[in-house]
Amino acid sequence: MQDTLRFITCGSVDDGKSTLIGRLLFESKNIFDDQLSALTKDSTRYGTQGEAVDFALLMDGLQAEREQRITIDVAYRFFATPRRRFVVADTPGHEQYTRNMATGASTADVAVLLVDARKGVLTQTRRHSRIVSMLGVRHVVVAINKMDLVNWDEAVFSQIAADYQLLANTLGFATVQTIPVSALTGDNITQGSAAIPWYTGPALLPCLEALEVTTPSDSLPFRMAVQWVNRPDPDFRGYCGRVASGVIKTGDAVCVMPQGTETQLKSIVVWQGERSAAAAGDAVTLCFDSDIDAGRGDVVASAVNPVELSDQFEAHVLCLSAQHLIAGRPYLIKLHTCQASATITAIKHRIDVDHGVRLAAKTLELNDIGVVNLSVDRALPFEPYGRVKSLGAFILIDRLTNETIGAGMIDFALRRAANLRWQALDLDKVARAGLKLQKPHCVWLTGLSGSGKSTIANLLEKRLFAAGRHTYVLDGDNIRHGLNRDLGFTEADRIENIRRVAEVAKLMVDAGLIVIVSFISPFRAERDYARSLFQTGEFFEVFVDTPLAECERRDPKGLYAKARRGSLKNFTGIDSPYEPPDTPELRLHAAVDSAENCVKKILNAFLP
Amino acid sequence: MNSHLDNLESESIEIIREAVATAGKPVMLYSIGKDSSVMLHLARKAFWPAPPPFPLLHIDTTWKFREMIAFRDRMAKESGFRLFVHTNQQARSNGVTPFTHGSEVYTDLMKTAALRQALDDGGYDMIFGGARRDEEKSRAKERIFSYRAAGHQWDPKAQRPELWNLYNTRLVVGETIRVFPLSNWTESDIWQYIEREQIPIVPLYFAAPRPVVRRAGQWIMVDDDRLPLNAGETPEIRMVRFRTLGCYPLTAAVESTATTLAEIIDETLAARSSERQGRLIDHDGAGSMERKKREGYF
Numbered sequence: 052m053q054d055t056l057r058f059i060t061c062g063s064v065d066d067g068k069s070t071l072i073g074r075l076l077f078e079s080k081n082i083f084d085d086q087l088s089a090l091t092k093d094s095t096r097y098g099t100q101g102e103a104v105d106f107a108l109l110m111d112g113l114q115a116e117r118e119q120r121i122t123i124d125v126a127y128r129f130f131a132t133p134r135r136r137f138v139v140a141d142t143p144g145h146e147q148y149t150r151n152m153a154t155g156a157s158t159a160d161v162a163v164l165l166v167d168a169r170k171g172v173l174t175q176t177r178r179h180s181r182i183v184s185m186l187g188v189r190h191v192v193v194a195i196n197k198m199d200l201v202n203w204d205e206a207v208f209s210q211i212a213a214d215y216q217l218l219a220n221t222l223g224f225a226t227v228q229t230i231p232v233s234a235l236t237g238d239n240i241t242q243g244s245a246a247i248p249w250y251t252g253p254a255l256l257p258c259l260e261a262l263e264v265t266t267p268s269d270s271l272p273f274r275m276a277v278q279w280v281n282r283p284d285p286d287f288r289g290y291c292g293r294v295a296s297g298v299i300k301t302g303d304a305v306c307v308m309p310q311g312t313e314t315q316l317k318s319i320v321v322w323q324g325e326r327s328a329a330a331a332g333d334a335v336t337l338c339f340d341s342d343i344d345a346g347r348g349d350v351v352a353s354a355v356n357p358v359e360l361s362d363q364f365e366a367h368v369l370c371l372s373a374q375h376l377i378a379g380r381p382y383l384i385k386l387h388t389c390q391a392s393a394t395i396t397a398i399k400h401r402i403d404v405d406h407g408v409r410l411a412a413k414t415l416e417l418n419d420i421g422v423v424n425l426s427v428d429r430a431l432p433f434e435p436y437g438r439v440k441s442l443g444a445f446i447l448i449d450r451l452t453n454e455t456i457g458a459g460m461i462d463f464a465l466r467r468a469a470n471l472r473w474q475a476l477d478l479d480k481v482a483r484a485g486l487k488l489q490k491p492h493c494v495w496l497t498g499l500s501g502s503g504k505s506t507i508a509n510l511l512e513k514r515l516f517a518a519g520r521h522t523y524v525l526d527g528d529n530i531r532h533g534l535n536r537d538l539g540f541t542e543a544d545r546i547e548n549i550r551r552v553a554e555v556a557k558l559m560v561d562a563g564l565i566v567i568v569s570f571i572s573p574f575r576a577e578r579d580y581a582r583s584l585f586q587t588g589e590f591f592e593v594f595v596d597t598p599l600a601e602c603e604r605r606d607p608k609g610l611y612a613k614a615r616r617g618s619l620k621n622f623t624g625i626d627s628p629y630e631p632p633d634t635p636e637l638r639l640h641a642a643v644d645s646a647e648n649c650v651k652k653i654l655n656a657f658l659p
Numbered sequence: 660m661n662s663h664l665d666n667l668e669s670e671s672i673e674i675i676r677e678a679v680a681t682a683g684k685p686v687m688l689y690s691i692g693k694d695s696s697v698m699l700h701l702a703r704k705a706f707w708p709a710p711p712p713f714p715l716l717h718i719d720t721t722w723k724f725r726e727m728i729a730f731r732d733r734m735a736k737e738s739g740f741r742l743f744v745h746t747n748q749q750a751r752s753n754g755v756t757p758f759t760h761g762s763e764v765y766t767d768l769m770k771t772a773a774l775r776q777a778l779d780d781g782g783y784d785m786i787f788g789g790a791r792r793d794e795e796k797s798r799a800k801e802r803i804f805s806y807r808a809a810g811h812q813w814d815p816k817a818q819r820p821e822l823w824n825l826y827n828t829r830l831v832v833g834e835t836i837r838v839f840p841l842s843n844w845t846e847s848d849i850w851q852y853i854e855r856e857q858i859p860i861v862p863l864y865f866a867a868p869r870p871v872v873r874r875a876g877q878w879i880m881v882d883d884d885r886l887p888l889n890a891g892e893t894p895e896i897r898m899v900r901f902r903t904l905g906c907y908p909l910t911a912a913v914e915s916t917a918t919t920l921a922e923i924i925d926e927t928l929a930a931r932s933s934e935r936q937g938r939l940i941d942h943d944g945a946g947s948m949e950r951k952k953r954e955g956y957f
Contacts, residue, residue: 083933126799157822278676283709293673322704334672444823453829
């Protein structure tokens with residue numbers, strides 16, 4: 052039986068990746084006649100090979116790619132030989148498109164890494180090797196290309212092979228093979244070449260046909276993430292998913308996480324029938340002996356070997372977006388079929404892809420790889436990526452733009468969530484607030500410096516105090532003198548500043564107080580995060596909407612003047628953005644309304 | 660050990676379930692061809708014993724082969740799907756045909772614009788299509804979950820990264836995602852699967868004596884009396900079949916004696932030309948598929 056090998060081609064720009072794939076397809080007779088004639092036509096128009104056929108154009112299917120003569124996005128091609136089927140992902144070499152290269156690598160068994168014989172091992176060679184290693188690709192074939200341009204010199208080949216081996220030694224690949232080729236002339240691609248009597252190994256295609264890639268997932272314990280609950284009628288309840296690892300048979304005891312519910316497998320339902328067993332890779336519907344409460348995002352696992360659960364992870368992360376990954380900012384995480392809120396609590400280090408050394412980093416920028424600590428808002432069932440890829444891989448999504456900004460792989464749990472239960476206390480928020488005869492609230496004042504937040508907060512507290520309410524004001528400047536005095540004004544520090552205040556406000560609301568927060572809090576994501584800590588109806592976002600010109604005119608602390616002179620950096624409204632709330636509970640025009648009136652409006656709206 | 664068809668099937672079922680689980684209002688584009696037949700079969704498998712939780716949508720240009728329409732109505736009935744049919748009535752009443760307005764304008768109005776109308780009217784946010792990456796070079800570049808900005812435009816330079824089987828399905832109002840469960844299938848996979856699963860297909864795929872005319876080196880079937888015959892063209896009966904099905908004036912037949920699935924598979928494996936060679940609209944200038952896709956075509 053033919054199996055399928057998935058491989059990617061990667062390497063630096065102009066190393067000849069697309070040409071190599073075109074050549075593989077051509078030599079293995081997988082290009083149709085009409086495609087070849089279209090290719091011949093295109094070659095004269097866009098090609099880089101003069102009158103000859105430019106195989107790169109077979110792969111570079113986008114107009115922009117043909118016009119710029121580069122590969123921008125990953126292309127998937129399919130071909131077969133009598134011995135094996137192949138899915139090949141042709142990935143871009145340009146550094147700015149590294150994320151597209153990672154997309155191709157995430158599902159590959161083998162990486163065919165091209166090296167230009169004239170240039171040897173380059174930064175992109177190292178970068179791509181590190182990325183494929185991190186993504187768990189276990190086999191590398193190094194195709195040393197353009198050997199015809201160095202007269203098939205064995206010494207050149209041996210030197211590059213030795214250089215690459217030094218790099219590979221640090222990356223933990225299972226196999227590394229080095230093959231001299233010329234994609235342009237077709238030498239040593241499908242069969243050995245007379246030009247290299249000194250080379251005794253296989254040509255590229257025979258090498259790929261013979262490469263053994265074993266996936267150990269059948270010997271691991273059974274796991275399946277629930278994708279969909281199938282309930283056509285009250286008598287049928289099936290849990291749909293694709294088996295991530297292991298084997299399951301009817302009658303097996305299973306444990307559903309995170310609930311920890313144990314039950315037995317009654318049946319495995321497939322199209323118009325049932326089967327007695329399922330293994331890794333199968334898409335099935337499972338029915339259990341007892342009715343259990345489970346849904347999308349839960350993991351069905353062997354009861355003998357339940358799946359781990361945690362809300363704190365150490366992970367490798369690749370930044371995929373021009374928006375930096377920042378510690379403290381809440382992102383959406385998608386881990387198998389779970390979606391939750393996750394925050395990078397610390398960037399431990401960035402990995403320098405050229406040398407593999409660890410560098411200190413405050414943020415991760417586009418194409419950076421780093422090791423981070425990740426905190427999730429609830430405990431999720433998972434496996435380390437190195438054990439079961441599909442239960443350890445995740446993506447991070449920006450809450451506002453919905454952009455995929457990071458791809459990550461769980462290395463291990465920092466602590467088992469089981470060891471850190473929430474301490475249940477006998478007295479709760481309702482009891483504590485009841486004693487004070489009030490409903491606890493958080494009134495969050497946001498706006499530019501000088502907009503009048505502190506004046507309003509001060510007056511509001513006096514009014515509430517006079518009415519016998521228990522209150523507290525958290526003021527931006529005051530908090531920065533104590534709790535947050537270790538923080539500066541970079542984007543990352545501002546996010547941490549808000550996170551701490553939001554957490555303190557939450558504790559105070561839990562204590563039964565009415566908390567007035569008076570912070571510039573310029574970013575929507577952090578205000579939304581603050582809101583997410585509270586119950587519905589507890590949190591009031593009040594936008595103190597005073598125009599920048601008016602704030603600057605008032606300039607009570609002389610800060611605008613300093614910022615304009617350039618002696619104060621990252622000042623909101625001047626050289627750091629303020630993102631106004633889209634739908635605040637209340638908007639105050641403090642430039643035209645008196646502080647007294649503003650306070651009245653707040654009291655009328657929330658605290659009658 | 661699973662066969663490669665089992666793996667493809669499981670992958671597609673996973674994709675279909677993932678889309679439905681995260682969609683607000685999913686719909687499946689049904690074009691009546693062999694790929695649509697396979698996709699519909701996979702959708703039924705994915706949710707068995709429940710019926711698939713979404714309807715089928717067919718964009719009817721009014722120039723489909725008659726046998727396709729008969730087959731469509733039969734399949735909708737047998738499979739238990741709800742079927743919606745949409746035609747661009749404005750363009751139709753303006754008399755737009757492939758002959759009067761040329762294939763490009765016709766395709767834009769009767770297929771692409773019609774599709775956009777139907778998707779907007781239905782408020783669908785995730786739309787299944789049967790496109791495969793091996794069909795055409797711009798499709799080889801497309802994601803499985805292909806994000807479309809409001810207005811259905813595809814921006815090939817701003818595709819969402821798609822690592823592993825993790826799909827970013829987050830949308831705001833007006834944005835949509837095209838989902839391609841058959842992305843990794845090849846033409847021969849489709850035929851082998853149809854044979855293995857005994858999936859019903861339109862009889863036009865099997866060779867039979869049919870009335871055709873020779874036009875620009877291709878065999879065009881005279882499916883009804885609306886096809887204007889050029890000077891010197893006389894319909895003749897030839898043993899032909901179709902590798903791909905679309906609007907009959909724009910879809911060429913190939914001469915063939917393959918009357919069984921086994922013979923079709925043999926022919927497919929030995930073919931020296933690609934299946935879309937018979938799609939006349941693919942040859943409307945270089946990069947024409949990418950341009951159509953950017954405008955919202957599947």
